[in-house]
Amino acid sequence: MTSPTPNVKNFDLNDDILDELEATLSADRLGTYLTATGGERAEAVRLYTWNTAVSAAFYGPLQALEIALRNAMNRELASVYGQTWYDSGKAGLDSGCLARVEQTKQGLRKDKYPDNAPHVIASLSFGFWVSLLGPGGYIDWKTKTKANYEMTLWRPALRRAFPHAASISRKNVHTPLNFLRTFRNRIAHHEPIFTRHLEKDYQNILEIAAWIAPHKRAWIEAHSRVPEILATPRDADNLKF
Template sequence: MEDATHSIMDLAISEKRLEPYKKEARKHPGVEAADLYRWNTLFSGVAVTQISFVEMSVRNAMDKELILWARANGYDDWLGKTPQPEWFEGHETAPLSQAPPLIEELLGADQIGKLWYSCRRVYRIWEKNSNHHKHGQYPNRHDAFSHLMFGGWQRLLGPTDFKSKDPAVLKRAAAARQLWKEALYKAFPEMTHSKVNDQQRVKLLLDIDRIRRLRNRVSHGENVLSIQTDLYLDKMLAVLSAIDPYISDWVMDQTGRTYRTVAKLKYYPELLQSYQQNDPLPSSQEIVAYELTSSGSYSGEEVIEAQLKNSQSHGGRTFMTVGKPPDSTNKPQPREILLVDAGGKKAAVGEIVAYGYGNNAQPPKGYEPPAYEKRYQKRKAWFAVRNLYEVDCQGGRVIGYQTKDGQKVPGCFTGQVTMRYVCHD
């Protein structure tokens, strides 16, 4: 049967396309290229659905504030004035705009006109089909709004080329700062708390850019075997929580749990098949969480930053010691570690490769501590951590994480706690 599967795959998929799956499969005994290709296809479908909720939430939140802003500045709509019915019926090619200059600067002077021309093409399709639910109607601003792609909404937050000296890029960046200050910061109240801060715009822009790039990759069936799936999910939850934490929780219930479960099953083809057949899967993932105080020479924020940099410079690997070992009595072995500084301003999550006890901790091969760790020898526990990445703290909590009794992190901390994913499982 295995040979038959390979034969079919060889006919259906080119050797070049299959090569990365074969290469990855060779690293994992018992896993075939066909298994990884199936996982990639299934995960991509789940990711597209998850990202669609993010896109809809972002555009609705931004649109609401842009409408109010445009009207307050004397415009009918930030999308320009809706054309008259005869325009949709005719062949007039005169440029359409009448949108605020900031919008034209960020989207491009002709982009609004292109949206309306797309609506005119759609109108003609409606008219040719008497069974269409919009037959006999003219497009409105909501139709134009729906034609603006995710990349267009990102453009309203500014360019990502922060080092560019190009005058056009600099002009767009200035326009984005102004639009954020005048309107768009209100679309993300849980991030801004009614205070304008351009660093928040930049962070949001980078998160949305990362999510959009993933959307493009999974939409085109690209290989996503090497991505950090949890990192992307955390970014999605952070963007949604910036709008409203209830939206984040709701989306997690709709598709986030499926996203996370499928992501975990990359190298477990039998479990993946069981999941596809609706067999229940146990949820035994445990996370050990540490609150890092400023009682020593370094603040918790500085320790986390040092660990992140050490991980980046050592191929995603880092090593740390702590004063209190994880409480694993009668509990599943912890698989991940969550670090939060006492002020709740910085947090990071990583995979636990190994952990142990004792004062003379020796890093496993390939796992080196950052410089500050070398001063401390008398620690009670150590962790070898892989793929450490920063997660978002908003309003004194870490997005997506709760203890088993439902308390938010880091408010729940009394030193070290062990917890399960709740909203983030």
């Protein structure tokens, strides 16, 4: 017989429930929250619930930014180096990026998808796109030849992916996006994010979205639950995720 679904408004964190939740979450995972709440198990579970809720709320804005960023960067790179710009030697991608492109193609072929430009572009990770805004690593380790993304990617193409940013530099775009990359990865791996400056993370998402397309920022703000969750006490006992 299936047990009735508990009403979150009346969900009592008694010892039996806390024992079971601790076992399913693992002591190591819950330990971070116990440390933050001075060893109080009920408060730790409430904080874990809040962390889960705010992570879920950030998923939509991060997804919106990632897709906008990917499409804008791809558009400008394709306009300079062609649809398969990632295969063009003139783009000067470093060995790490070239390896990720090849791994992406292999993965597509393995899954019986074509390794054409639309599929490759859609399959490349957020980290890949952010890395294109960095300085670039080694093209050839043996000769210590380094990529120069400032000259091969940023100036001829990628600066135009942010048409609504006034006098922006490559570094000033890369830095906040790189912070958001680690933020996104923590969420994807179900890690704690409650110690981060989440208001700043949210503002970074909105600001970068506005650099690409102001209406995209407005769309994110109109639909986002992030402000609502951030305003909710972390010890709330009726929070849904």
